[in-house]
Amino acid sequence: MAVENGFFKEVLKNLENANRHLNLPVAIYERLCTPRRSLIVSVPVQMDNGTVSFFTGYRVQYDFARGPAKGGIRYHPKVNLDEITALAALMTWKCGVVDLPFGGAKGGVACDPTIMSRDEIKRLTRRYTYEIGIIIGPESDIPAPDVYTDEQVMAWMMDTYSMMKGHSVPGVVTGKPVSIGGSQGRNKATSSGLVATVKEALSHLGLKIEGLSVTVLGFGKVGYNAAKILSDAGAKIIGVADSKGAIYNPQGLDIDKVASHKKQMDSVQGYSGADNLTIDELISIESDVLIPAALEGQIHTGNAGKIKTKIVAEGANNPLTIEANDILIDKGVFIVPDILANAGGVVVSYFEWVQDLQRFFWNEAEVDLRLNAIMKKAFAEVLSISKEKKIDMRTAAMVLGVKRVADAIEVRGLYP
Numbered sequence: 001m002a003v004e005n006g007f008f009k010e011v012l013k014n015l016e017n018a019n020r021h022l023n024l025p026v027a028i029y030e031r032l033c034t035p036r037r038s039l040i041v042s043v044p045v046q047m048d049n050g051t052v053s054f055f056t057g058y059r060v061q062y063d064f065a066r067g068p069a070k071g072g073i074r075y076h077p078k079v080n081l082d083e084i085t086a087l088a089a090l091m092t093w094k095c096g097v098v099d100l101p102f103g104g105a106k107g108g109v110a111c112d113p114t115i116m117s118r119d120e121i122k123r124l125t126r127r128y129t130y131e132i133g134i135i136i137g138p139e140s141d142i143p144a145p146d147v148y149t150d151e152q153v154m155a156w157m158m159d160t161y162s163m164m165k166g167h168s169v170p171g172v173v174t175g176k177p178v179s180i181g182g183s184q185g186r187n188k189a190t191s192s193g194l195v196a197t198v199k200e201a202l203s204h205l206g207l208k209i210e211g212l213s214v215t216v217l218g219f220g221k222v223g224y225n226a227a228k229i230l231s232d233a234g235a236k237i238i239g240v241a242d243s244k245g246a247i248y249n250p251q252g253l254d255i256d257k258v259a260s261h262k263k264q265m266d267s268v269q270g271y272s273g274a275d276n277l278t279i280d281e282l283i284s285i286e287s288d289v290l291i292p293a294a295l296e297g298q299i300h301t302g303n304a305g306k307i308k309t310k311i312v313a314e315g316a317n318n319p320l321t322i323e324a325n326d327i328l329i330d331k332g333v334f335i336v337p338d339i340l341a342n343a344g345g346v347v348v349s350y351f352e353w354v355q356d357l358q359r360f361f362w363n364e365a366e367v368d369l370r371l372n373a374i375m376k377k378a379f380a381e382v383l384s385i386s387k388e389k390k391i392d393m394r395t396a397a398m399v400l401g402v403k404r405v406a407d408a409i410e411v412r413g414l415y416p
């Protein structure tokens with residue numbers, strides 16, 4: 001990853017940049033530069049072969065001035081404290097941009113789930129949940145899925161926490177299966193929200209969705225659902241990539257067929273209705289919209305110069321390095337930044353938490369309606385700050401999100 005070990009520094013640089021337009025009181029700015037609480041845990045797991053392996057897990061609660069800390073859990077070999085801290089800060093600004101009554105958090109375990117059995121992942125999840133159980137809870141910090149974690153992992157987390165409490169606590173995590181208090185629409189929420197912001201960007205730039213050419217980097221839950229929703233709406237998905245490589249068909253791909261090919265072959269490559277390309281070759285191909293939807297630092301100085309697109313909508317968290325962001329802005333690319341573009345996931349997580357606390361559940365149409373209203377409003381607010389202050393969309397989103405957090409910290413005052 002291009003931002004490895006410097007990820008939090010990048011987040012702080014973006015914060016410093018936003019503060020040029022906010023001029024926050026020094027003590028509040030300094031508060032925002034430091035996480036409130038960081039927990040590192042050792043997670044012993046009995047492996048299938050009988051040995052015990054020790055994994056390192058993290059949970060960082062970056063800020064909770066506006067409400068309980070909120071953010072996903074990722075299982076990935078590259079998880080480390082710098083990355084989790086950076087992602088927890090991004091969650092804080094993100095919840096501010098879409099005006100949710102949450103602070104920001106992130107967690108993760110450094111492990112390679114692709115080489116672990118389902119049982120090993122279950123035992124890892126249960127022990128990790130127990131270890132961070134001292135700081136999570138529906139009133140304090142609510143985890144959710146992120147890279148390589150899913151509904152089942154959330155079900156195990158909910159069950160473990162509930163066993164510790166002696167009664168069911170559905171509101172402790174979001175992104176659960178519907179049968180135990182998950183929300184309708186949560187599974188594709190990040191992508192639905194992303195598409196809502198792409199539609200707003202199109203109408204701002206005077207473009208239409210019909211016939212729009214789209215490239216998607218990353219074919220996990222976010223990338224696949226974004227491709228599917230856009231293609232159903234009339235766009236042409238001309239290329240997709242996963243970690244192993246890319247495929248390209250200028251006539252447009254059949255997303256369901258690509259998905260079933262990936263399920264069988266473990267990669268999009270080799271799909272019969274397209275040509276194989278390297279990821280960098282796909283990045284160089286002209287398209288109207290590019291959606292980076294895998295990991296941070298996907299677009300960097302090495303490949304940003306080759307991009308020929310009108311809109312970049314960030315499905316992943318921090319997929320552009322600071323340098324790549326500047327290169328694209330110089331080229332006149334309209335960027336919908338991550339803390340706005342991918343906020344749909346946490347918006348529906350908020351709906352799930354509200355439904356769990358009230359034990360009163362909504363249908364999918366209601367979820368979609370409320371999600372779209374929030375995404376549209378946030379896009380309009382960010383765009384208006386960007387126009388008014390003559391700043392790019394990322395800085396504008398930061399100004400909006402950070403200001404809401406700073407206001408909460410200021411009005412609450414310093415304890416004691």
Ligand code: GLU
Pocket residue numbers: 070071072073142143144145146147174317342343345346347349
């Ligand atoms: N992991 C997602 C994100 O980065 C969702 C977090 C949540 O729903 O709490 O936004």
